[in-house]
Amino acid sequence: MTAKWNLLLRKQSSSECQWLGRSNARRRLLPSSVWASQKHLVGSCKEQNDELEKRGFRLLSARSPAPPPFPRALIGGQPPSLRAWPRLPRAAARPSNLPNTASAMQQPAELARPRAPDHTVSLNTGAPLPLLGLGTFRLRDEETLRLSLDAALGSGYRLVDTAAVYGNEAALGRALGELLPRHGLARGDVFLTSKLSPRDQGEGPARAACLRSLQELGCDYLDLCLIHWPGTQGRPQEDEGNRECRRLSWQALERLHEAGKLRAIGVSNYTVRHLQELLAHCRVVPAVLQVEFHPELAQSALLDFCRQKGIHLQAYSSLGAGHLVGRPEVTEVARRRGRTPAQVLLRWALQQGVSVIPKSACPARVAENAQLWDWELSPADMELLGGMDCGRRYCWDPSEVA
Ligand SMILES: NC(=O)c1ccc[n+]([C@@H]2O[C@H](COP(=O)([O-])OP(=O)(O)OC[C@H]3O[C@@H](n4cnc5c(N)ncnc54)[C@H](OP(=O)(O)O)[C@@H]3O)[C@@H](O)[C@H]2O)c1
Incomplete structure (x- = not known):
């Protein structure tokens, strides 16, 4: 049978990714022989891949035309790089009395079983980033961290966000070493993010700090490493030296990326100005x-900029560090949808193609925050929530960092 699949293509000249369906766009790009059948679209046919390459495109992925649960729900059109992985059978959970081991964390991704069914976005590296992750800021107590992580893995989270400054990398490494096998998972099944501390800016310090994070976490590579903050600890925000420090840090991250230690690299708390400067030299x-x-902080200019440049935007403090769950607009939408306020806030970000990393020390809330996939906010809900934008921050403001 001939199946017409959608293609995720990347222009070779840029990091921009593009889904092409049965649209005129695809017809314009490719002769019908290229897209007419499934076998031509999943990379098995060299001739057809050559055809794509001749036209300046690289095939990253193909998916069936069945409407995927998440991208279908996007308001205002589907961002080009979103994709839902095909449903794969889950591996049976391993018995909990298996030896608990750091080797689970060091297992090369290639040896890991196929990815569990999840909801991901394609990064400009071509790698999938799960749209839901567990935040771990302030999860310092090892047992609390372990319980949250246990609930998260059991509820389908496949991304964990930490940072050197959270002081929990070693505890997280131990918890992952214990819990991944219990959930029938391997290192390659989870996406692990850490961040370079502002105290470690500069080429040598940044390299040493990233290697230290790997050691603390007990793993061979990070899926993503971010420069946590555009400034350097100990320098005033307006100090021009901040630019050079973060430029040197980026070079260190680039080298570790090229060496395969950091599968993807990125930044955090950068404004459009900081990003423009980085794009000019990276x-x-x-x-x-x-x-x-x-x-309350919808950052539409920053989101537009990232979309144009093929940079994925990931939200932190989606719940306003807990302050937004009681806002009347949020509780009103939650009532309409029969969902909780936290779910509404997370879904609001997801429907804009933005991934989320809510934190909770409470396993029941961790599970609640994962119920995001089989429902959607209506355009009227999005509009009501969109009206809350007032530029309020619950964390820090990077706009004054030179
Ligand atoms: N890059 C950066 O500079 C940066 C900055 C801040 C955060 N982050 C990352 O983003 C993650 C999330 O941000 P965040 O921790 O600031 O805030 P958040 O996820 O917006 O909110 C966490 C707060 O909300 C509460 N909460 C969680 N689920 C809830 C629910 N279902 N109902 C009601 N309350 C709920 C939590 O309380 P309980 O724990 O008591 O449940 C906690 O107080 C962090 O953990 C960290 O990984 C990064």
């Missing part, structure tokens, strides 16, 4: 920008 375009993002 060899590797950042894959991710992680910033505070919620209905």
Whole structure:
């Protein structure tokens, strides 16, 4: 049977990714022989891939035309790089009495089983980033961290966000070593993010700090490493020296990326100005920008900029660090949808193609925050929440950092 699949293509000249369906766009790009059948679209046919390459495109992925649960729900059109992985059978969970081991963390991704069904976005590296992750800021107590992570893995989270400054990398490494096998998972099944501390800016310190994070976490590579903050600890925000420090840090990250230690690299708390400066000198375009993002801080200019440049925007403090769950607009939408306020806030970001990393020390809330996939906010809900934008921050403001 001839199946017409959608293609995720990347222009070879840029990091921009593009889904092409049965649209005129695809007809314009490719002769019908290229897209007419499934076998021509999944990379098995060299001739057809050559055809794509001749036209300046690289095939990153193909998916069936069945409407995927998440991108279908996007308001205002589907961002080009979103994709839902095909449903794969889950591996049976391993018995909990298996030896608990750091080797689970050091297992090369190639040896890991196929990815669990999840909801991901394609980074400009071509790698999938899960749209839902567990935040771990302030999860310092090892047992609390372990319980949250256990609930997260059991509820389908496949991304964990930490940072050197959170002081929990070693505890997280131990918890992952214990819990991944219990959930029938391997290192390659989870996407692990850490961040370079502002105290470690500069080429040598940044390299040493990234290697230290790997050691603390007990793993061979990070899926993503972010420069946590555009400034350097100990320098005034307006100090021009901040620019040079973060430029040197980026070079260190680029080298570790090229060495395969950091599968993707990105930045956090950068403004459009900081990103423009980085894009002017970088060899590797950042894959991710992680910033505070919620209905009271909708950051539309920053989001547009990232979309244009093929940089994925990841939200932190989606719940306004807990302050937004009681806002009347949020509770009203939650009532209409029969969902909780936290779910509404997370879904608001997802429907804009923005991934989320909510934190909770409470396993029941961790599970609640994962119920995001089989429902959607209506345009009227999005509009009501969009009206809350007032530029309020619950974390720090990077706009004064030179
Ligand atoms: N790059 C950066 O500079 C940066 C800055 C801040 C955060 N982050 C990352 O982003 C993650 C998330 O941000 P965040 O921790 O600031 O804030 P958040 O996820 O917006 O909110 C966390 C707060 O909301 C509460 N909460 C969680 N789920 C809830 C629910 N279902 N109902 C009601 N309350 C709920 C939590 O309380 P309980 O724990 O008591 O449940 C906690 O107080 C962090 O953990 C960290 O990984 C990055």
